[in-house]
Amino acid sequence: MFTRRQPLPESMDAALVSSFETPEGLQIVPTAVTAPGPGEVVVRMAYAPIHPADLVSLRGRYGVVAPLPFVPGLEGSGTVVRSGGGLGARALVGRRVAVLAFFAAQGTWAPFVTVPASHCVPLATGVPLKRGATLLINPLTAMGLLEPGQVAHGSVLVTVASGSLGRMIMGWGRHLGLHMIGCVRREAQREALKRLGHAEVFNAATPEFPAQLRILCRRYRIHTALDATGGALVGHLLDHLEEPGRVVVYGLLEREPAPFSGFPVIFRDVQVSGFWLQRWWAGRSLVERLRRAVTVQMKSEIFSTDVQATVPLAHLKEAIALARHNRSEGKVLLRLDPTLED
Numbered sequence: 183m184f185t186r187r188q189p190l191p192e193s194m195d196a197a198l199v200s201s202f203e204t205p206e207g208l209q210i211v212p213t214a215v216t217a218p219g220p221g222e223v224v225v226r227m228a229y230a231p232i233h234p235a236d237l238v239s240l241r242g243r244y245g246v247v248a249p250l251p252f253v254p255g256l257e258g259s260g261t262v263v264r265s266g267g268g269l270g271a272r273a274l275v276g277r278r279v280a281v282l283a284f285f286a287a288q289g290t291w292a293p294f295v296t297v298p299a300s301h302c303v304p305l306a307t308g309v310p311l312k313r314g315a316t317l318l319i320n321p322l323t324a325m326g327l328l329e330p331g332q333v334a335h336g337s338v339l340v341t342v343a344s345g346s347l348g349r350m351i352m353g354w355g356r357h358l359g360l361h362m363i364g365c366v367r368r369e370a371q372r373e374a375l376k377r378l379g380h381a382e383v384f385n386a387a388t389p390e391f392p393a394q395l396r397i398l399c400r401r402y403r404i405h406t407a408l409d410a411t412g413g414a415l416v417g418h419l420l421d422h423l424e425e426p427g428r429v430v431v432y433g434l435l436e437r438e439p440a441p442f443s444g445f446p447v448i449f450r451d452v453q454v455s456g457f458w459l460q461r462w463w464a465g466r467s468l469v470e471r472l473r474r475a476v477t478v479q480m481k482s483e484i485f486s487t488d489v490q491a492t493v494p495l496a497h498l499k500e501a502i503a504l505a506r507h508n509r510s511e512g513k514v515l516l517r518l519d520p521t522l523e524d
């Protein structure tokens with residue numbers, strides 16, 4: 183068990199991406215532990231999830247591509263063991279935190295990560311480190327997508343209502359009093375959402391769905407759609423959303439990019455825009471970030487993430503295979519320090 187009185191090790195066994203071209207480009211190798219600069223902290227990591235964005239970053243296809251070699255991993259949880267100085271950083275030493283590794287040279291798939299203190303959120307008593315590992319990216323995205331001003335009218339269509347984030351968007355929207363309509367691509371996903379109490383969930387993978395979408399948009403007066411496919415569905419939404427309408431694309435799960443006609447964008451009052459949490463987060467004050475993080479911790483019935491497996495970092499390749507193939511079963515968490523208690 184590492185304590186904050188011990189000197190930091192110089193090296194750790196971390197996940198390291200050294201090439202985007204071959205599976206061997208990702209290995210667990212000895213990697214330097216970075217000493218914290220002013221305003222930074224070192225977090226002894228307990229858990230980190232494998233998110234879809236992590237998987238694309240391994241292939242160099244994310245919105246920010248770190249210079250090779252780099253430690254991947256966008257978020258996680260652990261205990262702050264060192265500060266590089268500064269009030270905010272010093273105050274965190276000894277605290278259990280959720281960590282974001284946005285724009286950081288090192289990601290969270292490592293026993294230690296060095297990040298700005300402002301990228302750590304203290305965990306409330308009773309919030310386990312396991313839950314802290316997925317406390318920020320998806321919950322804050324759900325909040326950002328449904329911020330006042332983003333959704334002008336009462337009905338919102340969510341194209342990928344399955345998966346961790348889709349369920350949170352559905353739950354948070356309902357909590358805000360919005361009428362949430364979900365789409366999935368398999369019957370089992372529809373049943374799972376119905377069991378969570380969502381009445382209007384449709385299978386978008388059926389051949390009749392484009393025609394059904396037209397009726398749905400009229401019946402429920404849907405002006406806003408939140409889309410994580412980035413595929414053909416975007417074109418159908420532009421054709422059928424009520425005016426003024428907006429499709430917010432926040433994911434690119436569909437392999438084939440959206441082929442859509444400019445006709446509805448020009449002649450109908452419908453727009454397409456994008457949402458990226460890193461940009462949204464950068465535009466929020468510290469107080470605002472903390473306020474959201476407190477809400478996320480309090481609303482555990484909405485912002486909890488199912489975990490399908492917890493896998494030691496040494497078995498990273500198996501963990502990645504699991505995360506790729508069973509996405510609707512919940513997140514795969516990497517166990518980074520087995521001695522850190524929840």
Ligand SMILES: NC(=O)c1ccc[n+]([C@@H]2O[C@H](COP(=O)([O-])OP(=O)(O)OC[C@H]3O[C@@H](n4cnc5c(N)ncnc54)[C@H](OP(=O)(O)O)[C@@H]3O)[C@@H](O)[C@H]2O)c1
Pocket residue numbers: 233234235319320323341342344345346347348366367368410411432433434435436437457458459460508509510511512513
């Ligand atoms: N823009 C941002 O700031 C931001 C932030 C967070 C997340 N995201 C994005 O949000 C998306 C969901 O994240 P997550 O954490 O919820 O992922 P997740 O837990 O892995 O769930 C993904 C879900 O999407 C479904 N899916 C996969 N490909 C699909 C497709 N082509 N059409 C319809 N459904 C599909 C999966 O169903 P199956 O089981 O059938 O595969 C699964 O239910 C990802 O694209 C992620 O990158 C974006």
